[in-house]
Amino acid sequence: MTAQSTPSATPSDPLPTLDPDRRATFTAIAAYLIPAAHGMPSAGDVIGDARLRFVLAVRPDLVEPLRAALRHELGTDPAARLARLEREEPDHHAALLLVVVGGYYTDADVRERLAYPGQEARPVVVWKVPPYVEEGLIDQVLARGPIWRDPATGRRAEPT
Amino acid sequence: MATEPADVLIVGAGATGGVVALRLAQAGFRVVCLEQGDWHDRSEYRGAELDWELTMRKQWATSPNVRALPEDYPIDESDTEVSPLMYSAVGGSMLIFAGAWPRMLPSDFRVRSLDGIADDWPLAYDELLPYYERSDRQFGVSGMGGDPAYPPGGEDPPLPPLPIGAGGLKVARAHARLGWHWWPEPNSILSVPYDGRHPCVQRGTCQQGCGEGAKASTDLTHWPKAIASGARLVTGARVRRLETKAAGLVTGATWLDRDGHEHFEPAKVVVLAANAIGTPRLLLLSASPAHPDGLANASGLVGRRLMMHPFANVGGLFDEDLESWQGQFGCSIESFEFYETDERRGFVRGAKWGLAPTFGPINAALPSRAGTRVWGPDHHLHVRSHLGRGANWGLFGEDLPDESNHITLSPTLTDSSGIPAPEVHYKVAENSRRLLDFHIERASESLREAGAHTVEVDRLMRYSGWHLLGTARMGDDPSTSVLDRWNRAHDVPNLYVVDGSCFVTSAGVNPTSSICAIALRAADHMVESRFNQQVPA
Ligand SMILES: Cc1cc2nc3c(=O)[nH]c(=O)nc-3n(C[C@H](O)[C@H](O)[C@H](O)COP(=O)(O)OP(=O)(O)OC[C@H]3O[C@@H](n4cnc5c(N)ncnc54)[C@H](O)[C@@H]3O)c2cc1C
Ligand code: SF4
Numbered sequence: 001m002t003a004q005s006t007p008s009a010t011p012s013d014p015l016p017t018l019d020p021d022r023r024a025t026f027t028a029i030a031a032y033l034i035p036a037a038h039g040m041p042s043a044g045d046v047i048g049d050a051r052l053r054f055v056l057a058v059r060p061d062l063v064e065p066l067r068a069a070l071r072h073e074l075g076t077d078p079a080a081r082l083a084r085l086e087r088e089e090p091d092h093h094a095a096l097l098l099v100v101v102g103g104y105y106t107d108a109d110v111r112e113r114l115a116y117p118g119q120e121a122r123p124v125v126v127w128k129v130p131p132y133v134e135e136g137l138i139d140q141v142l143a144r145g146p147i148w149r150d151p152a153t154g155r156r157a158e159p160t
Numbered sequence: 161m162a163t164e165p166a167d168v169l170i171v172g173a174g175a176t177g178g179v180v181a182l183r184l185a186q187a188g189f190r191v192v193c194l195e196q197g198d199w200h201d202r203s204e205y206r207g208a209e210l211d212w213e214l215t216m217r218k219q220w221a222t223s224p225n226v227r228a229l230p231e232d233y234p235i236d237e238s239d240t241e242v243s244p245l246m247y248s249a250v251g252g253s254m255l256i257f258a259g260a261w262p263r264m265l266p267s268d269f270r271v272r273s274l275d276g277i278a279d280d281w282p283l284a285y286d287e288l289l290p291y292y293e294r295s296d297r298q299f300g301v302s303g304m305g306g307d308p309a310y311p312p313g314g315e316d317p318p319l320p321p322l323p324i325g326a327g328g329l330k331v332a333r334a335h336a337r338l339g340w341h342w343w344p345e346p347n348s349i350l351s352v353p354y355d356g357r358h359p360c361v362q363r364g365t366c367q368q369g370c371g372e373g374a375k376a377s378t379d380l381t382h383w384p385k386a387i388a389s390g391a392r393l394v395t396g397a398r399v400r401r402l403e404t405k406a407a408g409l410v411t412g413a414t415w416l417d418r419d420g421h422e423h424f425e426p427a428k429v430v431v432l433a434a435n436a437i438g439t440p441r442l443l444l445l446s447a448s449p450a451h452p453d454g455l456a457n458a459s460g461l462v463g464r465r466l467m468m469h470p471f472a473n474v475g476g477l478f479d480e481d482l483e484s485w486q487g488q489f490g491c492s493i494e495s496f497e498f499y500e501t502d503e504r505r506g507f508v509r510g511a512k513w514g515l516a517p518t519f520g521p522i523n524a525a526l527p528s529r530a531g532t533r534v535w536g537p538d539h540h541l542h543v544r545s546h547l548g549r550g551a552n553w554g555l556f557g558e559d560l561p562d563e564s565n566h567i568t569l570s571p572t573l574t575d576s577s578g579i580p581a582p583e584v585h586y587k588v589a590e591n592s593r594r595l596l597d598f599h600i601e602r603a604s605e606s607l608r609e610a611g612a613h614t615v616e617v618d619r620l621m622r623y624s625g626w627h628l629l630g631t632a633r634m635g636d637d638p639s640t641s642v643l644d645r646w647n648r649a650h651d652v653p654n655l656y657v658v659d660g661s662c663f664v665t666s667a668g669v670n671p672t673s674s675i676c677a678i679a680l681r682a683a684d685h686m687v688e689s690r691f692n693q694q695v696p697a
Binding site for chain 2: 032033034035037038039040054055058059061097098101102104105106110111114115116118119120121122123124125126130131132135137138140141142144145146147148149150151154156157160
């Protein structure tokens with residue numbers, strides 16, 4: 001029986017489903033995909049238990065494909081593993097990428113370094129004249145006249 | 161269970177189900193609606209949460225096949241180039257729709273007369289105008305009047321326009337230099353408090369449910385009022401088939417509850433509002449010895465002429481931080497510059513462009529829709545160049561009707577109630593490919609003029625079947641159409657179809673404002689013709 005077909009219910013804490021070998025493989029792949037560079041940390045360092053638990057808790061459907069993507073028989077070379085998964089098991093490949101990216105970019109420090117505050121609530125301001133009106137951009141569109149096609153003539157409508 | 165027949169039984173509590181229920185309930189009709197999905201509480205939406213970009217790929221995916229919730233029906237997509245997208249709930253697909261709310265243009269109703277292809281509608285733009293205006297007030301539409309892409313006259317949108325963002329401003333300036341049309345997009349999203357609802361806070365997560373309640377969906381805008389006016393909405397109710405009498409009238413619907421128990425809901429009139437996949441599915445499921453090819457299908461057109469708008473995404477990347485993850489996902493600005501036919505281009509009809517936000521870091525990091533991906537040290541440069549620095553033109557091309565693009569019932573796949581699932585057979589036409597190629601070139605020009613250093617193109621997105629149209633078209637001739645000009649089935653005088661199935665041609669705009677205006681018009685007709693309505697004895 002391959003790891004892919006091993007039945008295992010998703011437990012409330014998904015981490016124990018990743019044995020130490022899989023866990024180490026995950027860290028190596030995360031660091032390979034997103035290494036420390038350009039002032040950003042490595043995903044291998046960022047994605048500890050907390051981040052991994054977070055991703056798998058909100059996406060329990062990723063547990064099984066992740067386990068499959070990390071199985072021992074795919075070898076120790078991250079590049080070869082990723083290439084084979086992409087070619088032969090695209091769903092497992094996609095799940096692995098999503099767990100790495102999801103773990104990394106939900107980390108507070110990573111988001112701060114990117115100056116990404118999350119999807120913030122920013123109330124709409126309607127009482128100020130919008131800059132495009134102030135700049136005369138609307139007037140320019142209007143000055144060019146109608147652009148709709150009049151079904152009665154089949155041609156662009158005439159200005160009224 | 162009900163024994164007294166409802167005056168009107170509606171199947172589907174989405175956009176059009178809500179519109180028709182409210183109009184009829186307020187006119188004193190006894191309305192019952194059967195909806196396979198459920199109510200959603202706004203607190204369930206993930207837009208303000210850390211997991212937003214993770215859950216949008218599964219629990220809040222736009223494809224029912226990806227979500228695979230028990231209330232969704234699966235769709236066999238093995239023979240389609242585009243996946244149909246939808247949501248099953250009170251509010252229907254509006255729960256996850258983007259909120260862009262443009263109207264069709266006058267030429268859209270006269271494609272045969274003007275371009276010698278497809279068909280004319282049995283109604284015209286002017287006839288629909290008052291319904292657009294009433295519908296806009298019901299949903300709460302923000303926008304700016306006076307757009308020269310439309311005929312003058314009529315009411316302005318009831319609410320002031322939403323912001324167009326830094327990206328929208330750049331592109332608007334570029335269009336001023338190019339002499340090209342642009343306009344702030346009308347959206348069914350509140351810019352100010354309206355009808356007891358909060359205004360938009362620009363989170364940009366509209367396609368995963370609006371936690372503010374700023375984006376219109378009929379669970380907020382219509383159903384509470386319809387229920388207060390006496391409508392009865394049954395959720396978790398999956399309609400299996402419509403039943404008919406020898407006289408050719410429909411008598412009600414057989415449906416299954418969440419536990420699989422079967423019920424019959426009798427009705428004097430039945431209204432299908434299950435969208436252009438769900439409605440033909442039900443009509444085909446309602447085959448009987450008297451209607452061996454499905455109900456209301458003497459023309460043979462039930463399920464045929466499916467149109468889904470060929471779609472391309474053209475994304476520009478800029479040096480400046482535009483914070484392009486924020487802003488209504490509807491659209492900030494639109495362009496109709498190349499909307500109307502110009503045969504010198506080598507195709508007929510055109511596309512509306514809508515400028516949209518660009519999601520957050522997970523989207524920037526994963527392989528892009530245009531196929532770009534970067535791993536290793538330069539991954540960080542890739543993410544920095546994409547996150548918040550993009551502007552995306554979405555190109556909604558007109559899809560011409562073709563009878564070979566159609567829905568059938570799957571012989572093998574079923575929903576969680578054991579009812580046959582729909583199979584979609586759909587190919588993108590040569591006209592659509594040429595149309596998209598042309599528009600992609602022009603949209604790239606627009607973004608370069610706006611200062612984009614890179615333009616990335618996703619030419620024909622698979623997951624772009626947002627707009628489901630045409631599978632029970634209206635027309636004056638019963639041999640070439642399923643519905644009459646009032647959305648009533650030619651063959652079954654007490655059956656109406658009010659969703660996008662009725663579309664004759666697709667136009668090249670987001671369709672829901674038109675779908676809802678047409679549904680409101682049909683409901684008005686039901687009220688006006690109530691004393692002449694044929695009903696089962
Ligand atoms: C991701 C996304 C983005 C979109 N963005 C836009 C946009 O910006 N602008 C725009 O104009 N349009 C947009 N649309 C399209 C818009 O949502 C639809 O046009 C609109 O919701 C159609 O309304 P409807 O009433 O026909 O169907 P729906 O809103 O789909 O409602 C149909 C209802 O019928 C129910 N139903 C189906 N079959 C059965 C059955 N057998 N028994 C019981 N109930 C049943 C379903 O559960 C559903 O709730 C978008 C759609 C999606 C999916
Ligand atoms: S951007 Fe506005 S409409 Fe969209 S989800 Fe946020 S508050 Fe709602």
